[in-house]
Amino acid sequence: MIGRITGMLAAKQPPQVLVDVNGIGYEIDVPMSTFYNLPAIGEKVSLLTHLAIREDAHLLYGFGSDIERAAFRELLKVSGIGAKTALSVLSGMSVNDLSVAIAEQEIGRIVKVPGIGKKTAERLLLELKGKPVFAGAIAGEPGRTPVSDDVRQALLALGYNDKEASAAMHKLPPELPVSEAIRQALKLLSKG
DSSP states (O other), rough: OOOEEEEEEEEEEEEEEEEEEEEEEEEOOOOOHHTOOOOOOOOEEEEEEEEOOOOSSSEEESSSSSHHHHHHHHHHHHHOOHHHHHHHHHSSSSSHHHHHHHHHHHHHHTSSSSSOOOOHHHHHHHTTTGGGGGTTTTOOOTTOHHHEEEHHHHHHTTTTOOHHHHHHHHSSTTTOOHHHHHHHHHHHHHHH
């Protein structure tokens, strides 16, 4: 099993990166949360990995933290969830947000992830409830409400990175409805 890869970041094209390790290039699929925190091309990078061996391919998945990789592995155990869907879940929400959704059994947060329907979300919530990986959720994270999560997800879906989305959201009044908050955040980002 390949547990970690350290080398030079040779290329990055979401959701895949190419890491050069002593002349060997490893193609690694990563969630967007990891992708946004990668260094510039040509710099050293270290990713925790998960190797999936299929009949037709050996695939590497990379993560910036232990908790992300552990969450990915738990998602793979859910019936009907494959590696691409698990990456999509981790790209669409942080491990903490997923933990909160599981703890509070909030199906609405899960179905917002592309590729997750109501039945899959229900199964995911049922099968992941009580798993140690998702036990440390911070439900009342300061400044984070369901509205701000919706705004963040919309900005990420439009191609902004997490830092840009956070910077714009900090400048918004907290009581705005989602649609108006998105509109104002886009105005702020277009000026930026």
